[in-house]
Amino acid sequence: MKALKTTVVAMSAVAVLGVAAGCGETGTGGGTSAPAGGTSAAAPAATPADPKEAFLQAFTAIEARHYAYSMSVDGTEASGVVYAPGKSSSNSTSGELEGTKFSTETVYADGKAFVKMDFGSGNSSLGIDADTWYELDLNVAKQLDYTFEQQAPLQPAFTTSIASVERDGDAGFTGVFDFAAASAGNPNPQTATLLKALGDAAKTATFAAKLDDAGNVTTLVLTIAKTDKTPEITQSLTYTEFGTAQAPAAPADAQPAPASLNDLYK
Numbered sequence: 014m015k016a017l018k019t020t021v022v023a024m025s026a027v028a029v030l031g032v033a034a035g036c037g038e039t040g041t042g043g044g045t046s047a048p049a050g051g052t053s054a055a056a057p058a059a060t061p062a063d064p065k066e067a068f069l070q071a072f073t074a075i076e077a078r079h080y081a082y083s084m085s086v087d088g089t090e091a092s093g094v095v096y097a098p099g100k101s102s103s104n105s106t107s108g109e110l111e112g113t114k115f116s117t118e119t120v121y122a123d124g125k126a127f128v129k130m131d132f133g134s135g136n137s138s139l140g141i142d143a144d145t146w147y148e149l150d151l152n153v154a155k156q157l158d159y160t161f162e163q164q165a166p167l168q169p170a171f172t173t174s175i176a177s178v179e180r181d182g183d184a185g186f187t188g189v190f191d192f193a194a195a196s197a198g199n200p201n202p203q204t205a206t207l208l209k210a211l212g213d214a215a216k217t218a219t220f221a222a223k224l225d226d227a228g229n230v231t232t233l234v235l236t237i238a239k240t241d242k243t244p245e246i247t248q249s250l251t252y253t254e255f256g257t258a259q260a261p262a263a264p265a266d267a268q269p270a271p272a273s274l275n276d277l278y279k
Contacts, residue, residue, distance in 0.1 A: 065178035081254040102164040103261035147270035154278035
């Protein structure tokens with residue numbers, strides 16, 4: 014059980030800055046029946062001349078809308094939806110960690126968290142069924158008790174951690190950010206371990222972003238350079254369905270999570 018818990022905790026924050034990757038789904042199991050509403054909106058017409066201000070304007074505009082995303086980091090793939098009007102989200106993740114293949118789906122809706130997961134042979138020790146949705150007790154599973162802002166694929170502190178930004182052509186930006194500052198408040202214990210191993214390299218992480226013709230950030234690649242103690246870490250994010258992504262809905266047939274499952278996220 015200890016090995017399984019280590020795997021779950023590590024993969025629940027497998028994204029460099031994210032907290033959603035490792036749990037969730039994009040709508041096949043939990044449903045996306047709520048209407049999306051709205052259409053893709055263009056970025057504000059008045060684009061700041063300063064590169065940093067221009068990037069922040071484009072990036073923060075995402076937070077007020079609803080969108081879908083996909084993410085890749087260290088062999089793990091994730092996808093999901095963040096729906097600002099209803100403060101709901103979903104995420105689906107699959108990969109392999111420490112020799113254990115896993116898949117997880119999570120839906121945050123109506124102030125509740127629901128999970129469906131498959132750890133192969135580890136399912137029996139958890140007392141779970143791979144095809145069943147479970148509602149977590151967030152009084153116990155505190156590592157998944159996120160605010161809506163923390164359910165986005167990047168931590169909210171990313172924007173305030175940016176040190177410098179330069180333009181890369183007419184529709185792109187490159188920049189430097191402080192990973193230590195960006196990950197402030199990340200509840201996953203693996204974050205502190207990584208920061209210690211990175212040392213000063215955490216302060217000079219880089220990013221590259223591309224925008225579409227409407228001024229939407231469509232791709233974002235975050236990179237932390239290789240050090241003596243850590244390999245190069247690259248997280249790739251793609252944003253789509255601006256204003257048209259459907260709202261994740263709570264699974265209608267969810268069962269109360271067993272104590273063993275809640276305890277994984279204490």
